[in-house]
Amino acid sequence: MKPFQSMPWHALIWRQWQQQIQERQLPHALLLTGLPGLGKRTLARALAYFVLCTNHQGQQSCGHCRSCHFIEAGFHPDLLTLEPEAEGKAIRVDQVREMTTQMQKSSQQGGYKVVLIWPAEALNINAANALLKTLEEPEPQTQFILVSDQPSSLPATLRSRCQIWPVAPPSLEEGEAWLKPQLSEEQQPLVLLKAAGGRPLAALKLATPEAEERRHLLGQVMESLVRGVNPIEQAVKLKALALPALLTSLQSWLADSLRYGLLGKEGVQDVRQLSLYRQLYELMGQRSLLNLEKELQAMHHQLHTNPNVDLFLESLLIRLTQELHHE
Numbered sequence: 001m002k003p004f005q006s007m008p009w010h011a012l013i014w015r016q017w018q019q020q021i022q023e024r025q026l027p028h029a030l031l032l033t034g035l036p037g038l039g040k041r042t043l044a045r046a047l048a049y050f051v052l053c054t055n056h057q058g059q060q061s062c063g064h065c066r067s068c069h070f071i072e073a074g075f076h077p078d079l080l081t082l083e084p085e086a087e088g089k090a091i092r093v094d095q096v097r098e099m100t101t102q103m104q105k106s107s108q109q110g111g112y113k114v115v116l117i118w119p120a121e122a123l124n125i126n127a128a129n130a131l132l133k134t135l136e137e138p139e140p141q142t143q144f145i146l147v148s149d150q151p152s153s154l155p156a157t158l159r160s161r162c163q164i165w166p167v168a169p170p171s172l173e174e175g176e177a178w179l180k181p182q183l184s185e186e187q188q189p190l191v192l193l194k195a196a197g198g199r200p201l202a203a204l205k206l207a208t209p210e211a212e213e214r215r216h217l218l219g220q221v222m223e224s225l226v227r228g229v230n231p232i233e234q235a236v237k238l239k240a241l242a243l244p245a246l247l248t249s250l251q252s253w254l255a256d257s258l259r260y261g262l263l264g265k266e267g268v269q270d271v272r273q274l275s276l277y278r279q280l281y282e283l284m285g286q287r288s289l290l291n292l293e294k295e296l297q298a299m300h301h302q303l304h305t306n307p308n309v310d311l312f313l314e315s316l317l318i319r320l321t322q323e324l325h326h327e
C-alpha cells in the first residue's frame with residue numbers, strides 16, 4: 001500500500017473530508033475515534049499528507065511533489081507528531097509547548113502545517129490545557145489531527161474544540177477482501193477477522209508467527225490445567241510471552257467460553273478453540289468465568305507496576321486451577 005492512502009473502509013470519511021476541503025470548511029482540529037485496529041493512524045496520516053501535498057491528483061496526494069518526496073523520505077519539516085516518548089507514558093506539557101513554538105514559525109514549504117497527536121488520551125492534564133489554548137487561538141493554515149481509542153477520557157473542553165470523526169469497522173466482506181492478500185494460503189481471513197471482533201489490523205496481528213506461538217503455548221498450558229497438572233510447572237512455559245498480550249488472549253478466551261456456554265458455537269468470536277471453551281465452561285460455569293474475567297482485568301492494570309514475572313504467572317495459573325477444580 002502506498003504511504004499516502006487511507007484504507008478501503010475509510011472511503012466515506014475521506015469523501016466527506018474532500019467535500020469540506022473543497023468548500024474550505026475543514027475544521028482546524030479533527031478527532032478520530034474508534035476501537036484499536038481500524039487504521040485510524042493511517043487515515044490521519046493520509047489526510048496530513050493530502051493537506052501538505054501541493055499538487056493534488058483528484059482526491060489523492062500526487063506522490064511526486066516536493067512535499068510528497070519529503071514524506072516518502074520519512075521527514076517533513078511542516079509535519080509534527082506529538083506522541084509519548086515511550087508506550088504507556090504521558091504526552092507532557094513541554095512537548096506541547098515545543099510544538100506550539102514550531103507552529104508559530106512560518107511553514108518551510110509556504111503552505112500548511114500539520115500536527116498529528118496520538119494517542120490523544122495520553123495528554124496529561126497540563127498538556128491538554130496547553131493544547132486547548134493553541135486550539136482556541138489557532139495559527140492560520142494549521143491542521144490538527146487527534147487520534148484516540150478512548151475519547152471519553154479526554155477533557156470535555158478539548159473534545160468540544162474538535163470535530164469528532166468515529167471510524168467504524170468495515171463489513172466482513174470488505175475486511176476479508178483487504179486481509180486475504182496479506183495472509184498465507186492456509187490462514188483463513190474470515191476466521192481471523194471474526195476472532196479480532198471485525199477489526200482488520202487486529203486480525204493481521206493475530207496472523208503473525210508470535211500470535212500463533214502464543215495461542216499454541218497458551219492452549220497447551222490451559223489443556224494441562226484442565227487435566228489437573230501442577231500450575232507452577234506450567235507457569236515456566238509461559239515465561240517468554242509478553243504479559244499484556246497473554247492476558248488479552250486469556251481474557252478473550254474466557255469471554256468466548258462464556259459465549260459458547262450461553263449461545264453455542266455461533267456466539268463465539270474465535271472459533272479456533274471450541275473444545276477448550278467447552279471444557280472451561282463445563283468445569284467453571286458462568287459465575288467463575290465472569291469473576292475470573294474481572295480478576296484478569298484488574299491484573300492487567302497491575303502490569304504498570306512491573307510485577308515479578310515468575311510470581312505473576314504462578315499466581316495467575318494457581319487462580320485458574322482453583323476455579324477449574326474448585327480447590
Ligand SMILES: [Zn+2]
Nearest residue numbers: 053062065068
Ligand atoms: Zn504531492
